[in-house]
Structure formats: structure tokens, C-alpha cells
Amino acid sequence: MFLGQTEDLKKDATMNQFSDRVEIKEGINKHRVLRGPFLVRTVYWPTLITEEGEVKQKTKSIVVPKTGSPLLKSLADAEKEFRRTMGESEPRSTFSPSSAYLYLIFNKDDPEHHEKPEVKLASYKNTIYTRLEEIQTEKSTKNPAMLKNGLIFMYDVLIKKTVGNPAQPIFTTRYTVDVDTENNVAQGQIPVEILKLSSEELLKTLEENGIFTDIFTPDELKAIEDCKIDIGSMYTPSSDEEVVMKLKEFPIFAQAKDFSKGTFLFPQMDQFMKFIEKKGLALITGEPKAKIEAPEDTPDEAQEDTQEAPVVKEAEVVKSQEEITEIKTEQGNVIKKWNIQK
Numbered sequence: 001m002f003l004g005q006t007e008d009l010k011k012d013a014t015m016n017q018f019s020d021r022v023e024i025k026e027g028i029n030k031h032r033v034l035r036g037p038f039l040v041r042t043v044y045w046p047t048l049i050t051e052e053g054e055v056k057q058k059t060k061s062i063v064v065p066k067t068g069s070p071l072l073k074s075l076a077d078a079e080k081e082f083r084r085t086m087g088e089s090e091p092r093s094t095f096s097p098s099s100a101y102l103y104l105i106f107n108k109d110d111p112e113h114h115e116k117p118e119v120k121l122a123s124y125k126n127t128i129y130t131r132l133e134e135i136q137t138e139k140s141t142k143n144p145a146m147l148k149n150g151l152i153f154m155y156d157v158l159i160k161k162t163v164g165n166p167a168q169p170i171f172t173t174r175y176t177v178d179v180d181t182e183n184n185v186a187q188g189q190i191p192v193e194i195l196k197l198s199s200e201e202l203l204k205t206l207e208e209n210g211i212f213t214d215i216f217t218p219d220e221l222k223a224i225e226d227c228k229i230d231i232g233s234m235y236t237p238s239s240d241e242e243v244v245m246k247l248k249e250f251p252i253f254a255q256a257k258d259f260s261k262g263t264f265l266f267p268q269m270d271q272f273m274k275f276i277e278k279k280g281l282a283l284i285t286g287e288p289k290a291k292i293e294a295p296e297d298t299p300d301e302a303q304e305d306t307q308e309a310p311v312v313k314e315a316e317v318v319k320s321q322e323e324i325t326e327i328k329t330e331q332g333n334v335i336k337k338w339n340i341q342k
């Protein structure tokens with residue numbers, strides 16, 4: 001398995017959401033970051049589905065590559081343009097992709113971790129991603145030639161989630177990230193120059209100095225070695241043709257409601273539809289006359305770090321296809337000891 005917040009993971013990335021992710025709960029979350037980041041760009045839209053004889057509003061999603069989907073980008077641009085004509089100074093579109101960062105982690109809050117550690121997936125906001133990069137590259141104030149904290153997988157991080165207004169979690173959720181300094185054997189011990197080493201050089205250095213047994217328990221090392229997750233090959237990008245097929249399977253519900261605000265999701269729906277048609281865009285829409293209920297899955301993540309559309313928590317994904325490209329960080333390709341592929 002590769003470990004680290006590495007250079008090859010930070011450059012270009014697209015990926016999808018995972019339903020089996022470690023949830024960041026309100027309060028302090030203790031994680032050991034093992035590998036990442038992998039950037040996910042997902043587009044969400046409202047649709048109608050029939051459940052137990054009732055037609056309900058639901059959210060569907062699909063992952064798009066870093067360049068986006070031409071069709072969805074055209075719809076997003078058109079919606080933003082229309083919103084500007086309605087007087088909005090900084091319009092946002094339903095069809096703009098949301099971004100999140102995937103990491104492989106140990107969840108130290110899991111009661112079973114000490115008995116049976118398991119490598120798991122976590123999705124972090126840009127705020128957390130940025131802070132993790134700062135934490136890894138920060139130099140010691142006592143000796144600038146040394147890293148203050150060490151490499152990202154050498155210590156636990158404490159992610160604190162606070163929700164200012166439970167009635168509006170999308171806009172009032174904030175995150176802070178700090179190092180668990182009480183359990184950091186690498187503090188001030190790793191030279192800054194280690195960030196410049198090649199994968200082979202770094203692996204050799206860490207093994208020769210017994211670093212792995214210092215920072216992981218035998219059970220944790222076994223969990224890492226046994227991990228079969230191959231993020232880079234788990235998903236493929238959605239082509240525009242596949243986006244169209246998904247929209248045909250789950251048409252856009254033009255009269256969808258934004259339940260967090262109690263308003264319609266699309267502005268001036270009738271005028272908006274005419275505007276879209278004049279742009280020569282085919283907005284695939286569902287049956288507008290249906291029972292509208294608040295969705296079971298609603299957004300609970302703050303969007304302070306992106307101007308894109310809100311992320312709907314665990315929005316249902318059906319047959320979506322995804323692309324994961326790896327991002328690069330200053331650390332470089334660091335460790336090739338385990339079998340989580342790039």
C-alpha cells in the first residue's frame with residue numbers, strides 16, 4: 001500500500017462519492033491519514049422516482065472528469081446567465097460540480113480500531129484538504145531544517161466540526177484541523193529534505209530507521225498490508241453520452257424544491273425553461289405533477305470552501321460512472337510498500 005499525502009495525488013483529480021465513508025461527526029474526530037488526496041467532482045440534480053406507489057422528489061448524481069461534462073456545463077452556464085438577468089450578482093448553478101477530497105484513513109474513534117483496525121475511506125472538504133497540506137509541510141520553529149510534525153501518516157489529526165445554525169448546516173458548518181501533539185513521535189524529528197526524496201529513497205530511509213514500527217502497531221501494519229482498495233482503478237469517467245443516458249433514466253424535475261430554503265430550486269421555472277430552449281439546450285425534464293416530499297438525504301456539509309453546488313449527503317447514486325485521477329503534493333511519490341495502487 002502506498003502511504004502519504006503525495007505529489008502524484010495533488011495534480012489532476014476527479015472522483016465520485018462513496019456511500020461507505022467515515023462520517024465526520026459534529027465535535028472532534030480523530031483520524032490517521034494514510035493516503036490521499038483524490039479529488040471528486042460530482043453533479044447533483046433533482047428527479048422523481050416512484051416508491052411504494054408514490055412519486056417523490058429525490059436527488060441523483062454522476063461524477064464528471066476535471067474538465068466537466070459539456071452538456072452539464074452548458075446547462076450550468078445558462079442557469080447562471082438567467083439568474084444574472086434576475087438580479088443575482090454571484091449566481092450558482094444546480095448543474096455545477098461539487099468538489100470533495102477522498103483519503104484512506106484509520107478512524108481512531110472507531111471502538112473496534114484497537115482490536116481490529118481497518119483502512120477506510122473519508123471525504124474531506126477543501127478546508128480540511130488545505131490544512132492537511134499545511135500541517136505536513138510546516139517547519140519547526142526550533143529548527144527550520146526539520147518538519148514540525150513529520151509526514152502526514154506519522155500522527156493523528158483532530159478534525160473539529162462545528163455547526164453554527166442547525167437549521168442551515170450547509171452555510172454554517174466549519175472545520176478546523178490540528179495535530180494530536182500528545183501522540184506524535186515524529187514531531188521535530190523528520191528533516192525537511194525528506195520531502196524531496198524519490199519514492200525508493202524515502203522507503204529505504206524509513207525502513208532502515210524502523211519508522212513504520214514506531215508509528216504503527218503490528219495490527220495496523222497488517223491492516224495496511226491486507227488492504228485491497230485500489231482507488232485509482234475503481235471508477236472510470238462519465239462521458240457526455242453517459243450523462244445523457246443517466247438524465248434520460250432519471251429526468252430533471254423542473255419544479256423541484258430546495259427544502260433547506262422552502263423555495264423552488266430553479267428560478268422563475270417557466271421563464272427559465274423558455275430561456276434554456278432559446279439557448280438550444282435540451283433540458284430533459286420529468287413529470288411536473290407529483291407529490292413533492294422533503295428528501296430523506298439532505299445537505300449537511302458547509303460550502304464555505306467552494307462556489308459550486310451544495311453536496312447532498314449520501315445522495316443516491318445509481319449506475320454512475322466515475323473517474324479518479326491522483327493529485328500531487330510536495331511530498332512526491334513516497335512509499336511503495338503496500339498494495340493500494342495509485
